[in-house]
Amino acid sequence: MKNKVAIITGAGRGVGRATARLFAQAGAQLVLFSRTQSQLDELVADIAPSAGSVLAMAGDVAREADVEALFQRVKETHGRVDILVNCAAIVAVKPFADMDIATWDQVMGINLRGTFLCCHAAFRLMMEQKQGVIINISSLSGVKGVEKFPGMSAYNVSKSGVAGLTEILAVEGKPYNIRVTAVSPGAIDTEMLRQAAPHLNAAMSPEQLAEIIRFLADDSGSMFSGSNIELFTNA
Numbered sequence: 708m709k710n711k712v713a714i715i716t717g718a719g720r721g722v723g724r725a726t727a728r729l730f731a732q733a734g735a736q737l738v739l740f741s742r743t744q745s746q747l748d749e750l751v752a753d754i755a756p757s758a759g760s761v762l763a764m765a766g767d768v769a770r771e772a773d774v775e776a777l778f779q780r781v782k783e784t785h786g787r788v789d790i791l792v793n794c795a796a797i798v799a800v801k802p803f804a805d806m807d808i809a810t811w812d813q814v815m816g817i818n819l820r821g822t823f824l825c826c827h828a829a830f831r832l833m834m835e836q837k838q839g840v841i842i843n844i845s846s847l848s849g850v851k852g853v854e855k856f857p858g859m860s861a862y863n864v865s866k867s868g869v870a871g872l873t874e875i876l877a878v879e880g881k882p883y884n885i886r887v888t889a890v891s892p893g894a895i896d897t898e899m900l901r902q903a904a905p906h907l908n909a910a911m912s913p914e915q916l917a918e919i920i921r922f923l924a925d926d927s928g929s930m931f932s933g934s935n936i937e938l939f940t941n942a
Contacts, residue, residue, distance in 0.1 A: 709735070710734060710759050712738065712788050713730050713735045713789060713792065714740065714790070714791045715737065715738070715739055715740065717795030718741045719739075719750065722895060723792070725916070726792055727739055729914070735759055736759040736761075737760065738777070739763040739764070747763040750763070751763050768825055769816035774821075777825075790840045791825060792924070793821070793822045793826065794844050795821055796844065799861055806861065815861065818865035826841055830880065833883060834883045839883075839884075840886055840887075842888050842889075844892075846891050846893075849863055849891065850870070873933070888923050889936065891937045893939060
Protein backbone atom coordinates (compact mmCIF):
# COMPACT_ATOMS: atom_id res chain seq x y z
CA MET A 708 0.00 0.00 0.00
CA LYS A 709 2.90 2.38 0.66
CA ASN A 710 3.14 5.10 -2.02
CA LYS A 711 0.32 3.61 -4.09
CA VAL A 712 -2.05 6.21 -5.53
CA ALA A 713 -5.53 5.53 -4.15
CA ILE A 714 -8.69 7.44 -5.07
CA ILE A 715 -11.51 7.20 -2.52
CA THR A 716 -14.93 8.63 -3.34
CA GLY A 717 -17.40 9.46 -0.62
CA ALA A 718 -14.38 10.16 1.57
CA GLY A 719 -16.05 12.84 3.66
CA ARG A 720 -17.87 10.48 5.99
CA GLY A 721 -18.71 6.89 6.86
CA VAL A 722 -16.89 4.05 5.15
CA GLY A 723 -14.99 6.35 2.79
CA ARG A 724 -13.62 8.37 5.69
CA ALA A 725 -12.59 5.26 7.63
CA THR A 726 -10.92 3.83 4.54
CA ALA A 727 -9.00 7.05 3.97
CA ARG A 728 -7.69 6.96 7.54
CA LEU A 729 -6.56 3.34 7.20
CA PHE A 730 -4.92 3.87 3.81
CA ALA A 731 -3.14 6.94 5.22
CA GLN A 732 -1.69 4.87 8.03
CA ALA A 733 -0.32 2.49 5.38
CA GLY A 734 1.44 5.38 3.61
CA ALA A 735 -0.73 5.59 0.50
CA GLN A 736 -0.80 8.66 -1.70
CA LEU A 737 -4.42 9.59 -1.25
CA VAL A 738 -6.87 11.35 -3.53
CA LEU A 739 -10.08 12.11 -1.65
CA PHE A 740 -13.34 13.04 -3.36
CA SER A 741 -16.56 14.16 -1.70
CA ARG A 742 -19.34 16.69 -2.18
CA THR A 743 -18.63 18.56 1.06
CA GLN A 744 -15.40 20.56 1.20
CA SER A 745 -15.56 21.14 4.97
CA GLN A 746 -15.61 17.40 5.64
CA LEU A 747 -12.63 16.93 3.36
CA ASP A 748 -10.69 19.73 5.04
CA GLU A 749 -11.27 18.16 8.45
CA LEU A 750 -10.18 14.75 7.22
CA VAL A 751 -7.04 16.06 5.51
CA ALA A 752 -5.95 17.82 8.69
CA ASP A 753 -6.41 14.54 10.56
CA ILE A 754 -4.56 12.17 8.22
CA ALA A 755 -1.97 14.33 6.43
CA PRO A 756 0.85 13.59 8.92
CA SER A 757 0.74 9.85 8.23
CA ALA A 758 -0.27 9.67 4.54
CA GLY A 759 2.28 9.60 1.75
CA SER A 760 0.44 12.63 0.34
CA VAL A 761 -3.13 13.88 0.30
CA LEU A 762 -5.04 15.57 -2.51
CA ALA A 763 -8.66 16.49 -1.73
CA MET A 764 -11.26 17.66 -4.25
CA ALA A 765 -14.91 18.49 -3.78
CA GLY A 766 -17.33 17.34 -6.44
CA ASP A 767 -20.26 15.12 -7.37
CA VAL A 768 -19.59 11.63 -8.76
CA ALA A 769 -22.83 11.87 -10.75
CA ARG A 770 -21.50 14.83 -12.74
CA GLU A 771 -19.31 13.80 -15.65
CA ALA A 772 -17.42 17.11 -15.62
CA ASP A 773 -16.54 16.71 -11.94
CA VAL A 774 -15.23 13.18 -12.44
CA GLU A 775 -13.23 14.25 -15.51
CA ALA A 776 -11.70 17.09 -13.48
CA LEU A 777 -10.82 14.67 -10.69
CA PHE A 778 -8.99 12.23 -12.94
CA GLN A 779 -7.29 14.99 -14.93
CA ARG A 780 -5.91 16.34 -11.64
CA VAL A 781 -4.74 12.87 -10.66
CA LYS A 782 -2.97 12.42 -14.01
CA GLU A 783 -1.26 15.78 -13.67
CA THR A 784 -0.23 15.16 -10.05
CA HIS A 785 0.63 11.46 -10.01
CA GLY A 786 0.51 10.21 -13.59
CA ARG A 787 -1.29 7.05 -12.54
CA VAL A 788 -3.93 5.52 -10.29
CA ASP A 789 -3.31 2.20 -8.54
CA ILE A 790 -6.50 1.84 -6.52
CA LEU A 791 -10.06 3.18 -6.83
CA VAL A 792 -12.52 2.70 -3.97
CA ASN A 793 -16.07 3.75 -4.79
CA CYS A 794 -17.79 4.58 -1.49
CA ALA A 795 -19.99 7.50 -2.56
CA ALA A 796 -23.67 6.64 -2.05
CA ILE A 797 -26.99 7.99 -0.87
CA VAL A 798 -30.28 6.38 0.15
CA ALA A 799 -33.83 7.67 -0.16
CA VAL A 800 -36.65 5.89 1.67
CA LYS A 801 -39.93 6.26 -0.19
CA PRO A 802 -42.75 3.80 -0.99
CA PHE A 803 -42.55 2.77 -4.63
CA ALA A 804 -46.09 4.03 -5.33
CA ASP A 805 -44.99 7.48 -4.20
CA MET A 806 -41.59 7.40 -5.88
CA ASP A 807 -40.93 10.50 -7.98
CA ILE A 808 -38.58 10.52 -10.93
CA ALA A 809 -36.29 13.15 -9.39
CA THR A 810 -35.64 11.01 -6.31
CA TRP A 811 -35.12 7.86 -8.38
CA ASP A 812 -32.70 9.66 -10.69
CA GLN A 813 -30.77 11.17 -7.78
CA VAL A 814 -30.16 7.78 -6.15
CA MET A 815 -29.28 6.15 -9.47
CA GLY A 816 -27.10 9.11 -10.37
CA ILE A 817 -24.82 8.91 -7.36
CA ASN A 818 -24.91 5.19 -6.60
CA LEU A 819 -24.79 3.69 -10.09
CA ARG A 820 -23.93 6.41 -12.61
CA GLY A 821 -21.30 7.77 -10.24
CA THR A 822 -19.71 4.36 -9.84
CA PHE A 823 -19.76 3.89 -13.62
CA LEU A 824 -18.15 7.28 -14.30
CA CYS A 825 -15.34 6.74 -11.80
CA CYS A 826 -14.76 3.14 -12.93
CA HIS A 827 -14.72 4.23 -16.58
CA ALA A 828 -12.10 6.92 -16.00
CA ALA A 829 -9.95 4.70 -13.79
CA PHE A 830 -10.29 1.67 -16.08
CA ARG A 831 -8.84 3.51 -19.06
CA LEU A 832 -5.84 4.70 -17.06
CA MET A 833 -5.30 1.23 -15.64
CA MET A 834 -5.41 -0.30 -19.12
CA GLU A 835 -2.47 1.90 -20.09
CA GLN A 836 -0.62 0.94 -16.91
CA LYS A 837 -1.44 -2.75 -17.32
CA GLN A 838 -2.46 -2.92 -13.66
CA GLY A 839 -4.93 -1.59 -11.11
CA VAL A 840 -7.50 -2.40 -8.45
CA ILE A 841 -11.12 -1.23 -8.30
CA ILE A 842 -13.28 -1.89 -5.24
CA ASN A 843 -16.97 -1.05 -5.42
CA ILE A 844 -19.18 -0.84 -2.35
CA SER A 845 -22.49 -2.52 -3.08
CA SER A 846 -24.92 -3.78 -0.41
CA LEU A 847 -26.87 -6.80 0.74
CA SER A 848 -29.86 -4.71 -0.34
CA GLY A 849 -28.85 -5.49 -3.92
CA VAL A 850 -28.31 -9.22 -3.39
CA LYS A 851 -30.99 -11.68 -4.52
CA GLY A 852 -32.73 -13.60 -1.75
CA VAL A 853 -31.69 -11.31 1.10
CA GLU A 854 -34.46 -9.68 3.14
CA LYS A 855 -35.64 -6.40 1.63
CA PHE A 856 -37.24 -3.44 3.38
CA PRO A 857 -40.11 -1.23 2.16
CA GLY A 858 -39.22 2.09 0.64
CA MET A 859 -35.78 1.03 -0.58
CA SER A 860 -36.53 0.33 -4.26
CA ALA A 861 -34.14 2.89 -5.76
CA TYR A 862 -31.31 1.97 -3.41
CA ASN A 863 -31.78 -1.77 -3.97
CA VAL A 864 -31.77 -1.44 -7.75
CA SER A 865 -28.73 0.86 -7.74
CA LYS A 866 -26.69 -1.50 -5.59
CA SER A 867 -27.67 -4.51 -7.69
CA GLY A 868 -26.38 -2.58 -10.68
CA VAL A 869 -23.07 -1.90 -8.93
CA ALA A 870 -22.61 -5.64 -8.37
CA GLY A 871 -23.38 -6.39 -12.02
CA LEU A 872 -20.98 -3.71 -13.23
CA THR A 873 -18.25 -5.15 -11.03
CA GLU A 874 -18.66 -8.63 -12.49
CA ILE A 875 -18.29 -7.56 -16.12
CA LEU A 876 -15.41 -5.16 -15.39
CA ALA A 877 -13.48 -8.01 -13.80
CA VAL A 878 -13.89 -9.98 -17.03
CA GLU A 879 -12.83 -7.12 -19.29
CA GLY A 880 -10.04 -6.06 -16.95
CA LYS A 881 -8.35 -9.45 -16.63
CA PRO A 882 -6.20 -9.12 -19.81
CA TYR A 883 -4.84 -5.84 -18.43
CA ASN A 884 -4.17 -7.09 -14.91
CA ILE A 885 -7.05 -5.00 -13.56
CA ARG A 886 -8.95 -6.66 -10.77
CA VAL A 887 -12.40 -5.51 -9.73
CA THR A 888 -14.27 -6.59 -6.60
CA ALA A 889 -17.54 -5.62 -4.95
CA VAL A 890 -18.26 -5.72 -1.23
CA SER A 891 -21.89 -6.04 -0.13
CA PRO A 892 -22.20 -5.34 3.59
CA GLY A 893 -25.31 -5.43 5.70
CA ALA A 894 -26.07 -2.65 8.15
CA ILE A 895 -23.03 -0.45 8.82
CA ASP A 896 -23.00 2.03 11.69
CA THR A 897 -23.05 5.20 9.60
CA GLU A 898 -25.01 8.43 9.54
CA MET A 899 -26.70 7.28 6.32
CA LEU A 900 -28.05 4.15 8.02
CA ARG A 901 -29.29 6.09 11.03
CA GLN A 902 -31.18 8.45 8.75
CA ALA A 903 -32.60 5.84 6.40
CA ALA A 904 -33.25 2.83 8.63
CA PRO A 905 -32.90 3.66 12.33
CA HIS A 906 -34.71 0.41 13.20
CA LEU A 907 -31.77 -1.70 11.95
CA ASN A 908 -29.04 -2.78 14.33
CA ALA A 909 -25.64 -2.10 12.80
CA ALA A 910 -23.31 -4.99 13.54
CA MET A 911 -20.30 -3.61 11.67
CA SER A 912 -18.42 -0.35 12.02
CA PRO A 913 -16.99 1.67 9.11
CA GLU A 914 -13.54 0.85 10.47
CA GLN A 915 -14.19 -2.89 10.24
CA LEU A 916 -15.32 -2.59 6.64
CA ALA A 917 -12.28 -0.44 5.89
CA GLU A 918 -10.05 -3.30 7.04
CA ILE A 919 -11.72 -5.59 4.51
CA ILE A 920 -11.29 -2.98 1.77
CA ARG A 921 -7.61 -2.64 2.59
CA PHE A 922 -7.15 -6.42 2.36
CA LEU A 923 -8.84 -6.45 -1.06
CA ALA A 924 -6.74 -3.52 -2.29
CA ASP A 925 -3.53 -5.30 -1.32
CA ASP A 926 -2.02 -8.14 -3.34
CA SER A 927 -3.47 -10.58 -0.80
CA GLY A 928 -6.94 -9.90 -2.22
CA SER A 929 -6.09 -10.76 -5.81
CA MET A 930 -8.06 -14.01 -5.82
CA PHE A 931 -11.34 -12.14 -5.21
CA SER A 932 -11.49 -10.34 -8.57
CA GLY A 933 -15.00 -10.64 -9.99
CA SER A 934 -16.47 -11.55 -6.62
CA ASN A 935 -19.31 -9.84 -4.82
CA ILE A 936 -18.36 -10.44 -1.20
CA GLU A 937 -21.53 -10.63 0.87
CA LEU A 938 -21.01 -9.65 4.50
CA PHE A 939 -23.74 -11.09 6.68
CA THR A 940 -23.41 -9.78 10.23
CA ASN A 941 -25.50 -10.55 13.26
CA ALA A 942 -26.22 -7.75 15.70
